[in-house]
Amino acid sequence: MSTVAYITVRGLFGRRRALLLLPLPLLVIGLALICRSVGVDADQWGQAVVQGLGLAVALPVISLIVGTGVLGSEVDDGTIVHILTKPLPRRDIIIAKLLVAAGVSAVTSAVPLFIAGVLADSVKFGLALSAAAAVGALAYSALFLLLSLVTRRPVLLGLVYILIWEGLLGRWVSGTRVLSIEQYVITIADKLAPTSMLAGKVSVPVAVVMALIFAIGGTLFAINRLGSFSVAGETS
Template identity: 50%
Template sequence: MNPTIMRLTARALLGRRRVLLLLPMPIVLIGLTLLGVASEDEYVTAGDWGPLVFGNLGLAVILPLTALIVGSSALGLEIDDGTITHLLTKPLPRGEIILSKLTVAWLVTTAATAVPLAVAALIAGSGALAVGMVVGAAVGSLAYSALFLALSVMSKRPVAVGLVYIVLWENLLVSFVDGARVFSIRQHAGALADAIGDTPLVDSSLTVLTAVLMAAAFATLGTYAATRRLRSFALTGEAN
């Protein structure tokens, strides 16, 4: 990894207006958690509202959308405005560039998702779930970031493609086809959070081993694909 690339990438990501899109989502998550806790009585339990807030919103919407915004911007913005040529003219291995970009995207996404998820879990009264959410968000962020970083160098419209993937695959298909859950990053993150938290607030049918192995596969394949694609870029900033 290259510290200079990482520093410049972090500065570019955090200085973009697009990052402002990340702010409302954690606020909504924490607000709904407060409402859920306040509504609990003998008829409404944590098991009624928890999976909706933590699973269907936190892990199914906030985590992938944040990763999409950050991951597609880490390198995609430089490709769009042509400044990628500055990197391509440097005697740097393409793998080093991708790993540096991926690390920053992963850290930013993890910070933007793990913190509000952990706070929401603490509000719900589960310290164990807070830890589980941090671990699940970190693993999910890495897999998603690698996937969306790869999309940013393979597609001219990575955000649109990423949104289609999130809506159709991560939310619709996995809801109707049980076998598809093995290939769902959302389910990988949920499995880790569920195993560590061990509460009715999160529910997952995947084993921890399956979740870890599949998340690692997504991260590895995404990094490899992005590196291979970047190697095909000419000094014009476009793929040959």
């Protein structure tokens, strides 16, 4: 499993796709620094930068780029056959890919959110955002990894989930929030360090349980889906 993880990391950072991970974190940090340096009150920019940009855009988009990249490209170009011919359980392959995706997404998202949280409020708030981002990265990564195995357009479907389900319906249709990873992250961060900048729309138990369901359920379905691939890389 460690070999698969190493190959995944090397492949991920050896592609131009890795460069796409930089703009959003830099934008979050840059906006926070600018607002803080010019003396704008955190109540006026904190929610827009931390929640509107960091949690609602940077975290899911970074997770989408990484989550669909750790396995999706191998499915598309047929090199998945080299992995499937190895004497490795499908479970180990998926878990290795998921850990890499979640780890990279968590670090890339948590660092700018921590900095923005410290600039907006306190170290405690920054740590709360980082912890919540790690939970969100795991749930998003499991979902997007699964999408890369069930469709040839995982990025498109991922964007539909982020922009339409979470971005549009999640803000106006209350029933959809139960299936919104963004809402779980906001609720967890707000519970760890309550501020006026965050307002979770689901309860803490729902946020924790549903995040686990996304993470575990997505992983199990991905393992099952990979198990349906033949050595030729086709689905049976």
